[in-house]
Amino acid sequence: xxxxxxxxxxxxxxxxxxxxxxxxxxxxxxxxxxxxxxxxxxxxxxxxxxxxxxxxxxxxxxxxxxxxxxxxxxxxxxxxxxxxxxxxxxxxxxxxxxxxxxxxxxxxxxxxxxxxxxxxxxxxxxxxxxxxxxxxxxxxxxxxxxxxxxxxxxxxxxxxxxxxxxxxxxxxxxxxxxxxxxxxxxxxxxxxxxxxxxxxxxxxxxxxxxxxxxxxxxxxxxxxxxxxxxxxxxxxxxxxxxxxxxxxxxxxxxxxxxxxxxxxxxxxxxxxxxxxxxxxxxxxxxxxxxxxxxxxxxxxxxxxxxxxxxxxxxxx
Numbered sequence: 001x002x003x004x005x006x007x008x009x010x011x012x013x014x015x016x017x018x019x020x021x022x023x024x025x026x027x028x029x030x031x032x033x034x035x036x037x038x039x040x041x042x043x044x045x046x047x048x049x050x051x052x053x054x055x056x057x058x059x060x061x062x063x064x065x066x067x068x069x070x071x072x073x074x075x076x077x078x079x080x081x082x083x084x085x086x087x088x089x090x091x092x093x094x095x096x097x098x099x100x101x102x103x104x105x106x107x108x109x110x111x112x113x114x115x116x117x118x119x120x121x122x123x124x125x126x127x128x129x130x131x132x133x134x135x136x137x138x139x140x141x142x143x144x145x146x147x148x149x150x151x152x153x154x155x156x157x158x159x160x161x162x163x164x165x166x167x168x169x170x171x172x173x174x175x176x177x178x179x180x181x182x183x184x185x186x187x188x189x190x191x192x193x194x195x196x197x198x199x200x201x202x203x204x205x206x207x208x209x210x211x212x213x214x215x216x217x218x219x220x221x222x223x224x225x226x227x228x229x230x231x232x233x234x235x236x237x238x239x240x241x242x243x244x245x246x247x248x249x250x251x252x253x254x255x256x257x258x259x260x261x262x263x264x265x266x267x268x269x270x271x272x273x274x275x276x277x278x279x280x281x282x283x284x285x286x287x288x289x290x291x292x293x294x295x296x297x298x299x300x301x302x303x304x305x306x307x308x309x310x311x312x313x314x315x316x
Contacts, residue, residue, distance in 0.1 A: 017261035048262030107225035118150020134174035
């Protein structure tokens with residue numbers, strides 16, 4: 001496993017969704033309707049989604065029919081290739097890492113947005129970047145306090161104000177501080193409200209106007225933070241924020257505790273927005289870059305018992 005993906009086996013969800021999927025190929029003696037029904041049920045309950053599941057299984061049925069395949073074990077590589085194609089959005093760009101940038105983290109409350117801000121700051125600092133955090137979620141008092149703790153853990157400075165203050169003023173000060181301190185990446189934790197799309201859009205527009213005026217030379221990256229455990233609800237959140245924020249990528253948190261790994265497939269296949277980072281644990285170092293190729297390859301390595309195959313065949 002690579003650092004980008006699932007190094008240290010922390011992704012317990014892989015042991016759920018992936019191993020259940022792999023078990024179907026070894027647990028059936030023939031390719032019949034029950035085989036396809038088991039695949040469909042496993043993929044849908046694993047949050048791949050009805051639409052994407054149907055498309056993948058239609059492709060599988062067609063190839064099995066055309067190539068006259070009778071052994072279920074031979075279908076695994078076909079399914080894997082289909083999933084890989086659905087998730088292929090080209091190279092995941094991390095251009096903001098190499099430029100003076102402002103990263104906006106958006107998402108509803110409770111998805112791990114503030115935690116992600118701290119972990120991303122730690123990750124970028126470890127790459128030698130000068131990082132600054134901005135607590136622009138001033139509507140939730142705990143968010144400011146939490147980000148202060150994370151900034152200390154990450155060893156980066158924080159620009160903040162009191163609870164209830166104008167987020168715009170925080171961002172104004174943060175942009176000024178970022179320029180004065182020659183900051184590489186300014187990470188902004190925004191308010192997690194979605195109950196009123198119009199207000200959300202106006203607030204994000206206001207934030208972007210401030211950046212345009214105060215820090216025009218900065219490259220802008222907007223990342224939606226989603227909780228993997230919420231399954232298909234995460235897709236609905238993407239749809240809402242896609243219109244309001246025009247996101248560049250997704251951070252998927254809490255993958256360590258979710259058995260519904262298919263949500264990663266659904267997001268990239270249906271929403272066409274790349275998952276750029278994944279949260280695989282609670283430690284500050286447990287935010288990793290996401291590699292869809294490595295993710296899909298994990299399916300081929302599963303033996304159906306939640307363990308990776310280690311024989312020569314699996315290595316080839």
